[in-house]
Amino acid sequence: AQSVTQLDSHVSVSEGTPVLLRCNYSSSYSPSLFWYVQHPNKGLQLLLKYTSAATLVKGINGFEAEFKKSETSFHLTKPSAHMSDAAEYFCVVSDLAGTASKLTFGTGTRLQVTL
Amino acid sequence: DTEVTQTPKHLVMGMTNKKSLKCEQHMGHRAMYWYKQKAKKPPELMFVYSYEKLSINESVPSRFSPECPNSSLLNLHLHALQPEDSALYLCASSQGDSYNQPQHFGDGTRLSIL
Numbered sequence: 001a002q003s004v005t006q007l008d009s010h011v012s013v014s015e016g017t018p019v020l021l022r023c024n025y026s027s028s029y030s031p032s033l034f035w036y037v038q039h040p041n042k043g044l045q046l047l048l049k050y051t052s053a054a055t056l057v058k059g060i061n062g063f064e065a066e067f068k069k070s071e072t073s074f075h076l077t078k079p080s081a082h083m084s085d086a087a088e089y090f091c092v093v094s095d096l097a098g099t100a101s102k103l104t105f106g107t108g109t110r111l112q113v114t115l
Numbered sequence: 116d117t118e119v120t121q122t123p124k125h126l127v128m129g130m131t132n133k134k135s136l137k138c139e140q141h142m143g144h145r146a147m148y149w150y151k152q153k154a155k156k157p158p159e160l161m162f163v164y165s166y167e168k169l170s171i172n173e174s175v176p177s178r179f180s181p182e183c184p185n186s187s188l189l190n191l192h193l194h195a196l197q198p199e200d201s202a203l204y205l206c207a208s209s210q211g212d213s214y215n216q217p218q219h220f221g222d223g224t225r226l227s228i229l
Contacts, residue, residue, distance in 0.1 A: 032215045043119070043205055043220035044158070051215040090157055096214040100146035100165040103218060105157035 002027045002093045004074075006106035014114050019063075019078040021109045023091030026072065032094040033074045034103075035065055039087045047089075050074060061085070086113045118142055119221035121206050127227045130196060136224045138189040138206030145211035147189040148218060149181060152203040164189060165211055193226075201228045 007022040025031055030052050036044040048059025055067045065076045074091060091106040119140045128134050138147065146165045150158035163171035164183040178200075180192040189206055203225050207218040 034217055036220075041222075041225070043121075043222040044207075046217045046219070049215075049217050094214045094217075097163060098165055098170045099212050100148070100163045100170055101209055101214040101216070101218065102160065102163070102171070103158075108155075108157055 002031060002095055002104055004033075004091045004093050004104060004106040006089075006091050006109050008109050009107065010110045010112065012112040012114060013081045015083055016080050019076070019081045019085065019111065021076040021089050021091075021111065023074045023076065023106060024072050025074055025091075025093055027093060033065075033067065034092040034094065035059065035063070035074075035076050036090045036092060037087050038090065044090065047076070081111075081113045083113050083115075086111055119206055119208055119219050121204075121221035121224050123224060124222070125225045125227075127229060128193070128196065129229050130198075132196075133192070133194045135193065136191040136204055136206075136226075138191075138221060139187055140208040140219070141187055142208065142219065143186075143210075144208035144219070145186060146209045147183065148207040148209075149189070149191055150205040150207065151200075152205055152223070158205055162191075196226075196228045198228050201226055 003026045005024045033050040035047040048057045050067045058064045089109045093104045094101045122137045149161040152158040161175045162181045167183045182190040203223045205223045207220045209218045210216040
């Protein structure tokens with residue numbers, strides 16, 4: 001079975017400083033990995049996805065993630081945090097379930113951005 | 116703006132009421148999903164429809180009844196709910212036939228059971 005572990009439940013950064021949200025995965029084959037963001041009272045928005053093409057994946061709003069097979073990691077980064085980045089972030093691994101997909105979510109990391 | 120539209124945004128109902136949640140997508144996706152999300156937790160999968168057929172039921176109580184009238188619409192019928200069913204209910208869709216394609220989520224229905 002595939003799984004993901006988000007190493008921090010809460011991360012606080014100052015506006016303008018780098019963001020690092022950590023995720024480790026467990027999979028017996030090449031995984032499909034995603035990062036989603038959820039703002040308060042909203043649904044989940046896809047930030048980026050890894051599907052075995054490039055190991056460095058660029059997403060929306062300046063976020064990117066690097067797939068490191070040797071470390072089984074898929075950490076999310078952003079060079080400079082903005083106040084609007086404050087939200088809940090989920091690392092997700094996807095598996096095929098019949099003709100659909102089944103997502104396994106990490107427990108989430110709450111990003112706080114301070115002035 | 117999300118490409119998956121859920122209505123209503125908020126719903127308050129008593130334990131004896133019957134209500135329905137609606138989800139619509141026009142992206143041509145063939146797989147649709149219902150999730151339940153409690154505060155400060157990740158979403159939990161409830162049901163999966165693939166090509167308009169129910170393919171996964173994650174042992175959800177029968178007071179929740181899903182329906183997929185066509186490839187663009189997904190309903191969740193609610194009856195005799197319990198207070199612990201209060202949560203954010205999210206709908207999602209994906210292309211189907213691949214686990215590489217992401218799921219696209221609606222903004223959810225916030226359900227409160229009195």
